[in-house]
Amino acid sequence: MSPDKKVLVIGYGNPSRCDDGLGMALAERIRALEIPGVTVQIKYQLNVEDADDVAKHEVVVFLDACLCAPPPFFLRELDARAGTLEFTTHSLAPEGVLGLAKDVFHAPTQGYALAVRGYDFHDVGDDISKDAQANLEAAVTYLAEALQPGGSLHPMEVGA
Amino acid sequence: MSSSNTTDKTRRIVIEPVTRVEGHGKVTIHLDGKGQVEEARLHVVEFRGFERFIQGRPYWEMPVAVQRLCGICPVSHHLCAAKAVDRIVGGEKLTSTAEKMRRLMHYGQFFQSHALHFFHLASPDLLFGFEADPLQRNVLAVAAKHPELARQGILMRKYGQEVIAATAGRKIHGTGAIPGGINKNLSVQERDALLKDWPQMLAWAESGLKIARDYTMAHLGELADFGSFESNFVSIVRADGALELYDGLLRAIDADGKTIFDKVDNQAYLDYIAEEVRHWSYMKFPFIRSLGPQKGWYRVGPLARVNTCDFIDTPKAEAARQEFKALGKGRPVHVSMAYHWARMIEALYAIEKIGELLRDPDLQGTDLVTSGKRRSEGVGILEAPRGTLFHHYRVDDNDLVSMCNLIVSTTSNNEPMNRAVAGVARKVMNNQATITEGMMNQVEVVIRAYDPCLSCATHAMGQMPLVVEVFDRAGNVLNRRIKSREPVTSR
Numbered sequence: 001m002s003p004d005k006k007v008l009v010i011g012y013g014n015p016s017r018c019d020d021g022l023g024m025a026l027a028e029r030i031r032a033l034e035i036p037g038v039t040v041q042i043k044y045q046l047n048v049e050d051a052d053d054v055a056k057h058e059v060v061v062f063l064d065a066c067l068c069a070p071p072p073f074f075l076r077e078l079d080a081r082a083g084t085l086e087f088t089t090h091s092l093a094p095e096g097v098l099g100l101a102k103d104v105f106h107a108p109t110q111g112y113a114l115a116v117r118g119y120d121f122h123d124v125g126d127d128i129s130k131d132a133q134a135n136l137e138a139a140v141t142y143l144a145e146a147l148q149p150g151g152s153l154h155p156m157e158v159g160a
Numbered sequence: 161m162s163s164s165n166t167t168d169k170t171r172r173i174v175i176e177p178v179t180r181v182e183g184h185g186k187v188t189i190h191l192d193g194k195g196q197v198e199e200a201r202l203h204v205v206e207f208r209g210f211e212r213f214i215q216g217r218p219y220w221e222m223p224v225a226v227q228r229l230c231g232i233c234p235v236s237h238h239l240c241a242a243k244a245v246d247r248i249v250g251g252e253k254l255t256s257t258a259e260k261m262r263r264l265m266h267y268g269q270f271f272q273s274h275a276l277h278f279f280h281l282a283s284p285d286l287l288f289g290f291e292a293d294p295l296q297r298n299v300l301a302v303a304a305k306h307p308e309l310a311r312q313g314i315l316m317r318k319y320g321q322e323v324i325a326a327t328a329g330r331k332i333h334g335t336g337a338i339p340g341g342i343n344k345n346l347s348v349q350e351r352d353a354l355l356k357d358w359p360q361m362l363a364w365a366e367s368g369l370k371i372a373r374d375y376t377m378a379h380l381g382e383l384a385d386f387g388s389f390e391s392n393f394v395s396i397v398r399a400d401g402a403l404e405l406y407d408g409l410l411r412a413i414d415a416d417g418k419t420i421f422d423k424v425d426n427q428a429y430l431d432y433i434a435e436e437v438r439h440w441s442y443m444k445f446p447f448i449r450s451l452g453p454q455k456g457w458y459r460v461g462p463l464a465r466v467n468t469c470d471f472i473d474t475p476k477a478e479a480a481r482q483e484f485k486a487l488g489k490g491r492p493v494h495v496s497m498a499y500h501w502a503r504m505i506e507a508l509y510a511i512e513k514i515g516e517l518l519r520d521p522d523l524q525g526t527d528l529v530t531s532g533k534r535r536s537e538g539v540g541i542l543e544a545p546r547g548t549l550f551h552h553y554r555v556d557d558n559d560l561v562s563m564c565n566l567i568v569s570t571t572s573n574n575e576p577m578n579r580a581v582a583g584v585a586r587k588v589m590n591n592q593a594t595i596t597e598g599m600m601n602q603v604e605v606v607i608r609a610y611d612p613c614l615s616c617a618t619h620a621m622g623q624m625p626l627v628v629e630v631f632d633r634a635g636n637v638l639n640r641r642i643k644s645r646e647p648v649t650s651r
Contacts (some may be wrong), residue, residue: 049318
């Protein structure tokens with residue numbers, strides 16, 4: 001990552017629903033690394049005001065859990081124009097936040113979504129499952145390197 | 161939306177999910193053989209379980225635990241539970257710093273919630289029209305065509321969230337209110353940061369109010385019979401009759417504005433309010449006990465509050481209230497779509513109150529908690545952005561919750577929303593050979609005026625879309641509309 005780029009990392013999810021807390025857990029681990037130029041936010045869900053923060057950074061990486069991505073994690077680049085119709089805008093998808101940053105604040109922020117594969121989203125509790133924990137460690141290793149000065153994010157291809 | 165034909169030519173419409181509201185519900189509309197709307201209902205199809213599963217938990221967990229039934233208005237539940245628990249620890253007479261910190265948190269919640277609803281959930285209907293292309297009816301289209309308006313909405317919402325973070329410790333699911341008080345004061349740095357942007361927020365609240373006011377006045381003819389009806393209204397008011405959001409006495413007025421009850425102590429709410437269960441919805445139907453379920457249903461929320469109060473104690477909001485009330489010509493305003501106007505009067509009130517409090521040195525006080533004689537029962541009532549919120553707990557000798565009853569704002573508006581849905585369905589669908597998407601959206605428009613939170617109303621967990629269906633008399637689905645949200649990351 002270019003040292004002069006301001007990077008925003010947003011981890012979100014519900015830590016009370018087991019593996020749904022993977023995004024937050026990953027963000028906490030990245031925050032602890034104190035990587036220069038990288039700001040970390042942790043929240044339950046994305047909302048319209050996040051567009052203002054996103055617009056103030058060159059790069060944003062959204063961290064979430066997912067049930068369907070290939071393990072250990074999946075990284076994709078976001079298209080701000082692909083903001084989908086929301087049945088409720090009390091919360092937004094990453095594309096929606098990026099779209100608002102572009103349309104409202106005229107920000108050319110580059111966006112990525114990193115989804116850590118989880119398995120248990122049904123129980124109530126704050127324990128991440130064993131397999132998901134291994135995926136989390138792999139994501140920490142990858143992001144820690146990619147966000148360092150000189151590192152880079154490489155979107156993955158579906159099926160890769 | 162889906163449809164089918166039947167032999168007796170009667171039809172039923174289902175709208176599912178209803179969009180740009182919070183929660184999972186369904187609208188069903190029954191048409192008779194002549195194409196007349198026979199019956200229309202808003203069903204809430206989530207399971208209600210929150211009151212049950214917190215039984216057995218320690219009472220001091222309630223302010224933090226119960227707010228988790230909602231990610232939208234957690235501050236309301238946080239503070240309402242805290243008020244009830246204050247009674248249990250005998251700490252209901254808060255220190256000046258604690259009460260003002262809680263009030264600041266509450267006004268921040270009102271400001272962000274009303275801004276989010278008006279600018280991002282309701283504005284597509286008002287800016288593009290009720291029958292506009294569905295691809296336009298969302299916040300991203302507002303951002304593309306009216307970026308300055310979208311920007312103001314975003315930054316107003318963000319400001320309210322910053323007020324919450326400074327008082328509750330974080331923006332969502334904070335921990336600021338504790339039994340008998342608050343766990344932090346407002347630092348000078350936090351105060352100054354909020355004061356810096358306050359003038360801009362006040363100006364935007366005024367311009368937002370003007371949009372809502374001008375829209376209502378310009379469309380009054382069509383809005384007057386758009387899901388509108390006469391009703392009773394309930395809210396808390398201050399002892400002197402002023403608009404009150406955090407702590408007041410219960411007041412109910414009838415359709416003419418005459419008092420049904422007034423100055424009712426919160427602890428006695430069950431003597432005045434009862435709830436009815438209907439088999440087709442998980443959401444209960446509250447009513448004024450003395451009038452019974454048929455005549456005792458009532459409306460809550462911004463429209464109710466601006467109707468029930470005698471005055472507002474901030475100058476700009478009071479001037480706006482007087483202009484609003486002139487619409488009723490001495491009676492309450494009954495236009496459902498006027499909820500938006502009333503909501504923006506309250507947004508202005510909230511930011512005026514935030515300005516007052518930020519200049520109050522009590523917020524830097526250090527006397528944060530009080531306590532007294534322990535009780536085994538406590539009721540907390542406040543006005544949430546969507547209406548009057550009731551929390552009622554009983555605890556046993558081991559400090560564990562043995563009973564919990566929650567009446568949330570959207571539950572009180574259950575019967576009114578059903579009437580609004582039926583009114584709009586009759587207005588736009590009677591005698592129509594084809595039920596269009598635009599007609600279906602008009603039903604959703606009037607639901608959105610109430611800004612319902614269906615997840616709160618049933619205290620459910622999980623994702624909750626809302627549906628609209630049209631049925632014939634034989635029960636066959638003629639039209640069905642379901643929108644589901646795209647998963648964020650293939651979840």
